[in-house]
Amino acid sequence: MINFKFLTILYLVGLATGCTSKKATDKVVDNQINQILEEKNYFKLKDAVELNEDKLADDRLLYYKVFIAKAFGKHDESTEYVDNLLKNHHQTLNDTMVVKLLDIKASNKIYNYQYKEAGEIYSDILNKHNKVLDSSDIANYKNVQALFSSLATVEPQVVHKNKDVSISASRNAFNHLMTPVKSNAVADSFIFDTGANLSTISESQVNKMNLKMINTKIEVGSSTKINVESKLAVADSFY
Numbered sequence: 199m200i201n202f203k204f205l206t207i208l209y210l211v212g213l214a215t216g217c218t219s220k221k222a223t224d225k226v227v228d229n230q231i232n233q234i235l236e237e238k239n240y241f242k243l244k245d246a247v248e249l250n251e252d253k254l255a256d257d258r259l260l261y262y263k264v265f266i267a268k269a270f271g272k273h274d275e276s277t278e279y280v281d282n283l284l285k286n287h288h289q290t291l292n293d294t295m296v297v298k299l300l301d302i303k304a305s306n307k308i309y310n311y312q313y314k315e316a317g318e319i320y321s322d323i324l325n326k327h328n329k330v331l332d333s334s335d336i337a338n339y340k341n342v343q344a345l346f347s348s349l350a351t352v353e354p355q356v357v358h359k360n361k362d363v364s365i366s367a368s369r370n371a372f373n374h375l376m377t378p379v380k381s382n383a384v385a386d387s388f389i390f391d392t393g394a395n396l397s398t399i400s401e402s403q404v405n406k407m408n409l410k411m412i413n414t415k416i417e418v419g420s421s422t423k424i425n426v427e428s429k430l431a432v433a434d435s436f437y
Contacts, residue, residue: 224253231262240269257287261295264302273306280306293330297323308346311354317347341417345430348414352432380437382408404431 267276304319320343412430
């Protein structure tokens, strides 16, 4: 004969045991790992998190994984971690952390050419979380929101690689590396700048190459630390 009362007691004990098995965060370890994150040493961060997974609660583990995935180009994975945190661990996040997570999610969308979604996230930051933003933060978010909302209808960039090629390059009078480019059958040489988020050219060059002009005005930073008011232009194809 089965003793149901005994089974019920065992079941309740099992529930209680399950409730108490939740991982707690080792504060000392967490502070050490957070310092590595602040230093933006992502290789060291990845190693530290993998070594101390058992000492981090689920929310802290997910938080660090957001940054690690993004740093190593896993943008969809990083976004999944952000969504998990915001949905299941929102109570553990302060407003500053939420803004930081949303900012990373927007950046992930940009890397995937999902400009509309990025613009919507920046609008969300401005409308719902502006209390933790200072005036320079607000100005910056308004600028990037205008930028990527303007690109909302632009199709995702696609790279067509047919074969390996050698690209001829030269140096100009300022020792800039100049590379040949072509768009709409118009050929010219542009500076090859790996540190630029946006490529800036003159409006006369835009007209010469028949690029599509978008009249939204944005501010673009320069090497002189002075912001320059600019418009947007998009090339249908670029070689």
